[in-house]
Amino acid sequence: MYQAVNAILEKHDADVGAAEAHGVAVGMLCVEVKADAANWLHQLFADEHALPDDDKSLLLNLFERTRDLLEPETEEFAFDLFLPDDDEPLNEQVEALRSWCEGFLFGVGYAQSNADWPGDSAEVMRDIVELTKIDSDVEGEEDEAALLEIHEYLRAAVLTVRDLFSEDKNAQLH
Template identity: 45%
Template structure:
């Protein structure tokens, strides 16, 4: 299953902007509550009653479970679900900004009233800043910056998962 396959689910939909935003939402929800079910994520994605087919639902559930497995694995194999490297950099950057927006929404959808460390607040502020990335980037310097932001996100997500998922004062609903 490729990014383009999943992204096609959202073309023409009034819901998530992209597969990246949908994956960010799933990742945020799983960082707060590793027991979240794919059905809760799909409901968040299509809360206006959009009818999705059984095959789309199965593929989305598969992506969700792959995301859970990558977050839980000890090999740090988590990757944000973004377009392939052969896609223009501007599209990759726009997808990364969408991913960050979805992630913040996913965290906010489940995380309530818990204390956060200074590091967690700083990471969440950084991710909020990434939602404003300028997609009109090109050139080697911008490619390097894009890779650095992506790598930062990989590490930041794992740190947030450790803190938010274990915060005893957080109320998960």
């Protein structure tokens, strides 16, 4: 599915690849679980209305599936980053992870424009900003192991940010 989403984004001149597009969606959904998929498409394409229905449907399914996996009732480890398969070259995996982080930061910033970050979310966001500077000149088992650790950290970080924003919204309602 990763390659299919990437192909759609390339075909329609999106400024982002599949990993970054998913990062944007996750960032938006962490801040506002009811985020609108149409807003996401609008961020990805100059004219999302020109997308063929099949392509739009695949992208909207990715967004809604991501929303479902981020629901607090969903099993914690069902959520994952949308990245190339493990059999892709390591430098491409690292580059996709970096792009995912950039997308996530954009998505959170899109949905959360004020500087009021709940709990430890500001610290997590600083960590993710640092990951946008990751070097994709990698090779070998050590770098592969480091990538896996960063990947797992990001999965947990996303759920932390989601929970902190959810708790913050609930506190504001009461």
